[in-house]
Amino acid sequence: MTGTRVTVSVDADGVADVRLNRPDKLNALDMAMFEALADTGDALAADPAVRAVVLSGEGRSFCAGLDLANFAALSGEGQADGSERARRLTRAIVDREPGRITNLGQQAVHTWRELPQPVIAAVAGHALGGGLQIALGADLRIVAPDARLSVLEIRWGLVPDMTGTAALVRLVGDDVAKELTFTGRMVSGEEAVRLGLATRTAEDPRAAALDLAREIAGRSPDAIRAAKRLLNRATDGHDLPGQLLEESRALDALRGSPNQVEAIRAHFEKRPPAFTDPSS
Template sequence: MTDRVSLTVRDGVADVRLNRPDKLNALDMATFEALAETADAVAAEPAVRAVVLSGEGRAFCAGLDFANFAAMAGDATAASGGDRLRRLMADVMEREPGRITNLGQQAVHGWRELPQPVIAAVHGHALGGGLQIALGADIRIVAPDAKLSVLEIRWGLVPDMTGTAALLRLVGEDVAKELTFTGRMVTGDEAVRLGLATRTAADPRAAALDMAREIAASSPDAIRAAKRLLNRAGDGGDLAGQYMEESRALAELRGSANQTEAVRAYFEKRPPAFTDPA
């Protein structure tokens, strides 16, 4: 996709990888842009039925590039990308055109708003913004010895890439506050116990790809409707509206080509042949 994020699609699974291994996939302006653009590209590809989001090299993502902290502090010798990042930090109140997010938030929210399920495979470090990217996925598979932290407090900041909303959804208010106030490091094992991650695996990416292939074998219509409904409920929609959305989704699915194919394939004891959404 770009030199910061790679994208390959095979058998309905989009394999998206942060591609800056020499910097532990640390976030610079180009990475923010690449993440948002890649999410848009995946959303526009109907043949993609599931997504795996991972990082090349020794880490998932170590957070904001240290060179950019120098730029934020006004170091004139900082990397050229620092000026662009300074502008981003200065313009955090600016929304992306037609969106509820700024660019940094969209680098995460783009994965949550995808119609396809997204599985983050986390190894090594997922710190600060790196953790928030993982929180934008629907499911997180982590290495037992992975290191995760809401690290922003170290820099006198707060989670600003949709992390505050995601933490509350996943771990509850008290744990979200503890992790945010202290910035303490948790392992993959503890992350699962807290609800910060879904489960552990010795090889998170292999496990995520296996799950993605399993999801891709199901009806894409039903999978997309399920994600839409669960996201809506997780975002605190009113119950009456949620129940109406469930009914609307069922009405659209029942008797559709893919729903009929799911039933026929089951009784005929064969793999289903689903049609991708238009």
């Protein structure tokens, strides 16, 4: 199974090798990528032959985050080209996907957590902003020691908006989640493991992830699926739908606001931002 933005191959062991496929753009996220990720998750969930999933990026980076060409849509200054589904996301980010607790951008991440099969993210190069959130949607993360990870949204005057607020607290705890979110600082693969953002390091994350996926695929698929379901239930918040909706409402209020536009302009103009104080 192949696509323009995401490629999928399933081997004889039932391991699905899923790759973000925009290597010339460091696998940056555009509306077509959001759709491809969400649709790929749906297809894999419906395939009983798939026992485990490895999620990685083609080329030298896992995912560099949002494609900068999409900032016009994020700031409310324009509509993204593409399907009606993608246009809905730019118009009303608080709208949920039909029958889901997510919008399209969130579903591109949440699909890996709700997938019945285990998902291992193999992270090399960069995992920034939305790219990091995609990795956080996996069950396990194997990262290169020199990988570069960041909760980058604060650079643009935004908040993590692809299930990241729930995932960060679940993985690293309240205080570390806040430090990473408030600063947007870069974290190496080695530090990511120490913080709990990643499971372990490997010089070749994809090879290590495929080996682990084949080991998992050799176990009882019924037991593996039940274990994932139970462990997710034990760690998810009691009001995950409310958490994700509030995440979207926060982003909706921020995008296109004076301080968010100033954050973007200051970055590209290479100057300190001049923010205005929030009203009380």
